[in-house]
Structure formats: structure tokens, C-alpha cells
Amino acid sequence: MISPPPMAITATGLRKSYGDQVVLDGIDLRVAEGTIFALLGPNGAGKTTAVQILSTLIRAEAGQLEVAGHDLTREPDAVRAAIGVTGQFAAVDNFLTGEENLRLMANLHHLDRAEGKRQAAGLLEQFDLVDAARKPAATYSGGMRRRLDLAMGLVGQPRIIFLDEPTTGLDPRSRRTMWQIIRELVAGGVTIFLTTQYLEEADQLADRIALLDHGKLVAEGTADELKRMVPGGHVSLRFGDPWALDTAARVLDTLSRDDDELLLSVRNDGRVKSLRDLLDRLDANAVEVDELSIHTPDLDDVFLALTGTESER
Amino acid sequence: MSTLRYAVSDSSTMLRRQFLHMLRYPSMSLFIVGIPIVFLLLFVYVFGGTLGNGIGGTGDGRAAYVNYVTPGVVLLTVVGAATATAVSVAMDMTEGIIARFRTMAIFRPSILTGHVIGSMVTTLLGMALVIGVALLIGFRPTANVVEWFAVAGVLTLLVLAVTWLSVALGLAAKGAESASNMPMPLMLLPFLGSGFVPTESMPTWLRWFAEYQPFTPIIETLRGLLMGTPIGDSAWQTVGWCVGGTVVCFFWSRSLFNKRSDR
Ligand SMILES: Nc1ncnc2c1ncn2[C@@H]1O[C@H](COP(=O)(O)OP(=O)(O)OP(=O)(O)O)[C@@H](O)[C@H]1O
Ligand SMILES: [Mg+2]
Numbered sequence: 001m002i003s004p005p006p007m008a009i010t011a012t013g014l015r016k017s018y019g020d021q022v023v024l025d026g027i028d029l030r031v032a033e034g035t036i037f038a039l040l041g042p043n044g045a046g047k048t049t050a051v052q053i054l055s056t057l058i059r060a061e062a063g064q065l066e067v068a069g070h071d072l073t074r075e076p077d078a079v080r081a082a083i084g085v086t087g088q089f090a091a092v093d094n095f096l097t098g099e100e101n102l103r104l105m106a107n108l109h110h111l112d113r114a115e116g117k118r119q120a121a122g123l124l125e126q127f128d129l130v131d132a133a134r135k136p137a138a139t140y141s142g143g144m145r146r147r148l149d150l151a152m153g154l155v156g157q158p159r160i161i162f163l164d165e166p167t168t169g170l171d172p173r174s175r176r177t178m179w180q181i182i183r184e185l186v187a188g189g190v191t192i193f194l195t196t197q198y199l200e201e202a203d204q205l206a207d208r209i210a211l212l213d214h215g216k217l218v219a220e221g222t223a224d225e226l227k228r229m230v231p232g233g234h235v236s237l238r239f240g241d242p243w244a245l246d247t248a249a250r251v252l253d254t255l256s257r258d259d260d261e262l263l264l265s266v267r268n269d270g271r272v273k274s275l276r277d278l279l280d281r282l283d284a285n286a287v288e289v290d291e292l293s294i295h296t297p298d299l300d301d302v303f304l305a306l307t308g309t310e311s312e313r
Numbered sequence: 314m315s316t317l318r319y320a321v322s323d324s325s326t327m328l329r330r331q332f333l334h335m336l337r338y339p340s341m342s343l344f345i346v347g348i349p350i351v352f353l354l355l356f357v358y359v360f361g362g363t364l365g366n367g368i369g370g371t372g373d374g375r376a377a378y379v380n381y382v383t384p385g386v387v388l389l390t391v392v393g394a395a396t397a398t399a400v401s402v403a404m405d406m407t408e409g410i411i412a413r414f415r416t417m418a419i420f421r422p423s424i425l426t427g428h429v430i431g432s433m434v435t436t437l438l439g440m441a442l443v444i445g446v447a448l449l450i451g452f453r454p455t456a457n458v459v460e461w462f463a464v465a466g467v468l469t470l471l472v473l474a475v476t477w478l479s480v481a482l483g484l485a486a487k488g489a490e491s492a493s494n495m496p497m498p499l500m501l502l503p504f505l506g507s508g509f510v511p512t513e514s515m516p517t518w519l520r521w522f523a524e525y526q527p528f529t530p531i532i533e534t535l536r537g538l539l540m541g542t543p544i545g546d547s548a549w550q551t552v553g554w555c556v557g558g559t560v561v562c563f564f565w566s567r568s569l570f571n572k573r574s575d576r
Contacts, residue, residue: 042576050477055416056415056416057412057415057416077418078418080416080417080418081418083416085413087412088415089409090408090409091408091409091412091413092409093330093410094408095328095333095334095337095338095456096333096337100333104326104330106321108323108326108328108414108417108419109417110319110322136337152413161380208448264332
């Protein structure tokens, strides 16, 4: 019999509110060791709040919370010793240089001098900050500061890493470097809990994804499982004149239309047979199509379908 | 045991961070010694001739006045230092790095002890510098070695109290701006006491305030130790004010810090 994989993070009935605004309304999370977990959700969904609670920064109101095998309320210092955190907003010391910031972290992790120096040098290399290592962080560009911030979260080789929107503000190359670093960390057995607005990022990296909206988890699973939750894909059609748009909208299974752009979005799973049916029907009504593009469902669709304001649903 | 080791190691790490800040941002440290040195030169060379005759010193009025005014001017050093400390604590608390510290298994109070020890060291160095300048322009103390140690002890007690006060003010402030204004009333205390002129020369209502505010016994104690004037009860009042102030401000800081730590 195989024992279930040990959990790095478990939360049961996690609740938090600010005043009478309920931010997290009793959510359950389970993240297995050595996996990447992505928490998605629109602005204000409560992602940062969840990260702050799990990384011991703020207290939950209720819930059974365990990180690295330690209870969050009873043994916060044991949790802190096991985690590395990079929050949504830069947490670097602007007066210190990049290297001094990393050495500061090493000292606070109580690493010996040689080891601290080695890790700082390695991280400067990994995050492409060697040239800027001796300059004060105040002079860094936004992306450089973000990279330093991420590097600081990795000093001391934590077993569990929290990353709140790690790649926001990074250029595409730095983003890919960060993804590579995350994959290497996980290959070494590290657990990653990340939040992101880039659905491609979750799709690329995460073993499991949870979708948070209005303080509740509205979906959870692998990227493929989530994609199966929204019905089929769709096809976008562009027409040359309003009459064609009108006619097509009448005879097809319309999802949405844009009269200014003469665009129509119709339900279609994108298979050859369904496409042929669609074109046949347009031909039968003598409608000319200028442009056609096929969308198989991606996480964007899942996101848009499952989250939204109360009134839209 | 390991808690103690972390306490020492984390506090010294934070202290090093504080010294690096001072190196990168030296204008604050210059501000600390700038104020008292300007006041010293101003009072000795501009007002000193007249004021020295007024306080009934022997011989040259200006020479007598240097000896009279130096203890009060040395105390002015704490004003600049308090401002610098309050501002750097207030700024630090708004920086994201503090949130990062709070997710790490460190000795929490080290965030404050770094500030406290760092500012105490710079303030005391600043005071030594001010005394050095005073010696250059004619300050002639009569203190022996033991009395000099006592002077150092009194100044350390005072700086300890004022530093904890400014840490508390920095934690209570909404931002760097308001933190920089808070210690300003301290600036007036040496003037509204026996720092620059004897309290007997003041109107009654002001004299009452001057004699009961903390800086007067401290100045009288320092003057007694340095110049051999009578000290009397001032010594005990000095110790009382400084120790009491330190204890009150320490607990005030601690409660503010804990409150701000878990929002
Ligand atoms: N300190 C606070 N005091 C009061 N309300 C807060 C506080 N912090 C967060 N909130 C509220 O809690 C809700 C969730 O905020 P949170 O920062 O967790 O969202 P998020 O999912 O991280 O959003 P984003 O994608 O914009 O980063 C928001 O409505 C926010 O206004
Ligand atoms: Mg957020």
C-alpha cells in the first residue's frame, strides 16, 4: 500500500475578514511536498491575504493551519525557519547594495560567513545581478529590484517558498529565467506556493491550481482538469459588413458579438467536423467571412467563466 | 541558550545594517553634530561676551561663558539625534523589508535594538566631538578622571532614555514627515532650563517650569562634575528622570512595535 504524499501546507476552514468585509471565507488548501501550487484570482480576491497568513505575517481568524508540519499559531518560529517568502511588493533594503542585502539575509539565517558569501554569489549569478551587486538597491530598475527580492527569498535554502506574483514586472526573458529557477528548485524537492495573474505561468508551472473568488475557492485541480470545466472552445469570425454579422449571429450558436469591430464569437470545439458544419451553414446563408480564428479553451476562459462580479453571474 | 545566541547575533546583524545606513546617508549624522556646534559658536562668539558678564563670571566674560554653556550645548546633541532616530525608525517601519524580517525566524526585538545601539553610539560620538570643539575654543573643565567617567555615565543614561523615547515616537508616527517634527519640543528644553542662563534670571512662572523639567538637574549635574559647582539633589533627580524615562519609553515602544507587527 502506498502512503499518501506528505503535505507541505494544509489549511482547513481558513477564515479572515477586515472589519465586516470577509476576505477568506473558510477555504481549504492542501499542497503536497515537492509540488507547485498556484493560487489564481481577480484583484482583491484575497490571494495576498492567504500568502500573508500562511507565511506568519498576519493571523487568521479561524482555521486549522499547518506549514512544514508545524501548527501556524502554536509554532510560528518553526514555520518561519522552514519558509522563504517574496511578497507582492518589494521587500529589499534600499540603502544596501544587492550583495549586502543577500548577506543580510544570510546572517539572519545564521549561516556562517563562507556559506553566506557562497550563497550570495550564487544567487547574484542566477538572477543576473552580478554587475549591479555593488550598487545600492535604490538605484535598481523595477525589474532588478524584483529579481533581488526573489533572490533574497531563496537565501538559506528554504524547503517551502511563497511567491506572491513573482514575475509581475519582469521582462519575458527574466520571467523565463524565473520559471527555470522554480523548476530546478522543485526538482530538488522544494515546495512552491505561488500566486499569479499570468494564466500561462500557472499553466506552465503548476501541478495544481486553485481559483479564488470572493473569498471562496471556486475551482481546484490540474490545468487540464480546470480546462475541462468550461464547455468547449470558441471560434471568432470577422465580417466585412453589418448585414453579414447580423445574419451569422442569427444562424449560429452565438456567445458574444462586437458591432464596432464586426466580430462574432460562436461556440465551437474546434474539431474539423464542427468547423465544416459551421462554414456550411454560413455558405447556405450566403454570408462571407473575412477572418476566422479558433480558440481551444485555455485558463483565460476558465478564469473568465468562473470568476466575476456577483451581478455578472 | 540558543535564544540568547540568536539575540546577540541578530542584534549585531541589525546594528551593522544600521551603520551601513548611516554611511550611505551621512547627512543625518552631520545634522546630529551640526546643531550643537553651530549653537556653541553662536552663543560663545555672538552672545558670549555680554552673557558671560551677566552671569557674574570672573575675568573675561566670553571665557567664563564657554565654561557655563558647554554642558547645555552638549545636551542639544540629543535633539538632532532624537530626530534622526525617530525618522529612521518611522521610515523603516514603512519599508517592505520589515515584513520580510517578520517572516524569518529571528530575534524580533533585534529590529529595534539595532536602531537603539546604533543611535546611542553615534550620539555619544557626536557629544564627544562637541566637547572637543568646546575645548578648542576655550572650555577649561576642572574635572578629574573619576568625574569624567561620571560625565560619560550621565550622558549615556540620558542618551539611552532619549533614544527609547525617539524610537517610541518613530513607531507612533504615521510617516517620516511627522516623525521628524515630534522630537522638536526637546530642542527648547535646554533653553527653558539652566542651559544658557541661570534660572534665577527668569520670570517666576518660567522659573517654576525651568526648575522642574528634567534637563535642568541633568545640566546642573554635568556642570558640577565638569566645573566643580554644587550638585546637591540634581544627581538623584538625573538618575531618576533617565532611568524612569528609559523604562516608560521602552515599554511604550515595545507595545507599539507589537501592535504594528501583527496588524
Ligand atoms: N490591511 C487591510 N485592511 C483592510 N482591508 C484589507 C487589508 N488588506 C487587504 N484588504 C482587503 O482584502 C481584500 C483582499 O486583498 P488581497 O490583497 O488579499 O487581494 P489579492 O487577491 O492579493 O489582490 P491583487 O491581485 O490585487 O494583489 C481586498 O478587498 C482588500 O481591500
Ligand atoms: Mg495580491
